[in-house]
Amino acid sequence: MKFRIGPNGVHLFDRLSGLNVLLEELRPKETAWSMSPRQISIALTNVCDLHCRYCYAPKHKASLHADQVLGWLKELDAEGCLGIGFGGGEPTLHPDFVDICKRVAGETQLAVTFTTHGHRLTPQLVERLKGSIHFARISVDGVGHTYEEQRGKQFASLLRGIELIATLSPFGINVVVNEQTVAELDAMGELAQRVGASELLLLPQQETAAVASMGGVVGRALQDWASNYRGKVRLAVSEAGASGLPTCDPLPDERGLQAYAHIDASGMLRTNSYSSVGVKIGGAGVLSALKLIRETPSGSNERRNHEDLERIRV
Ligand code: SF4
Incomplete structure (x- = not known):
């Protein structure tokens, strides 16, 4: 099991079973706290073959090099990071996607996750x-x-794609909640249960150049649905859309950059993928960039996270 020290105690995590144990009785002093965010997401590439209107990925071409990614993740792993989530763009379009996942799993203790639209999954890719x-x-x-x-x-x-992913690892279903999808949340819950998903992650739609953020009417419908949900699949919601939902947070004092950070496909470290606050990761490494962004007044406090998740109590 890997451990991490933070303001809420000593956190043990097993990446194979997904088990988390928090030893709240142990409260090491602040100088002992892990320097890394608990979770990190990395956009391996901005490239994608779909054109979703609510997509927030930058549209200029950019991709990260495998050695760069490995170097950053080894630094973060040594400083208490527990997991990496690869995204994009569509991460499976990165030419070294499989190699990067294999190396991270083999050379670090991080839990490796990725988010995909699913249409490029093949039996061969899943096998690799x-x-x-x-x-x-x-x-x-x-x-x-x-x-x-x-x-x-x-x-x-x-x-x-869902059938294939079910043969790869435990998996979750992500749903962008907007005027169209909110009416289908029951059907989504049933689908998630039928295909063996272990989590249904609700992502209230965020504003992009093409769409507005989820409005109040949809938000209230989502709150009603979540309050009455009796399905068997665990619910989670992005922190950015959690307002008004009955969430539980076992690590209430681990906020902002202690909880989460994002690296975009141009190698900028950000508080989250929407943030305008970013620091280029240079030769001094990712922890140095983290220190710089913490010293940026808005960087240390920004909490509008898409990827830092809250579990919903049902
Ligand atoms: S990155 Fe995701 S949201 Fe953006 S266009 Fe591709 S599939 Fe759609």
Whole structure:
């Protein structure tokens, strides 16, 4: 088990089972706290073959080099980071995606996860990834026609992707919640249970150049749905959209950059993928960039996280 020290105690984590244990009785002093965020997400590439209107990934071409990524992750691993989430763009479009996952799983103690739209998964790709992925996330915004409208891809192709991901590792389903998908949350919950997903992650739609953020009417419908949810699949919500939902947070004092940071495909460290506050990771490494961003007044406090998740109490 890996351990991490923070303001709420000593946190033990097993990446194979996903078990978390918090020893609250132990409160080491601040100088002993882990320097790394608990979780980090990395956009391996901005490239994607879909064109979702609510996509927040930058549209200029950029990709990270495998050796760069490994170097940063080894630094963070040694300083108490527990997990890496690869995204993009579409991470499977990075030419070294499999190699990066294998190396991170083999050379660090980090839990390796990735988020995919699912349409590029093949039996061969899944076979090559086996043993290097601890959790996977697949984006499913609505069912049937709604999904096809949202993502511009056939729902039948997505279902094939879900079948494949289920053979790779434990997995979760991500859903962007907006006017169209909110009416299908029951169907999403049933789908998640039927296909063996272990989590349904709700991502209230955030503003982009093409769409507005989730409005009040949709927000209230989401709150009602979550309050009445009796499904078997665990619910989670992005921190950015958690307001008004009955969440539980076992690490209430581990906030902002202690909890989470994002590295974009241009090698900028950010408080989250939406943030305008960023520091280029230079030759001094990622911990040095982290120190710089902590010293930036808005950097240390920004909490509008898309990727830092809250569990919903049901
Ligand atoms: S699949 Fe993801 S990365 Fe690609 S366009 Fe859609 S939201 Fe953006």
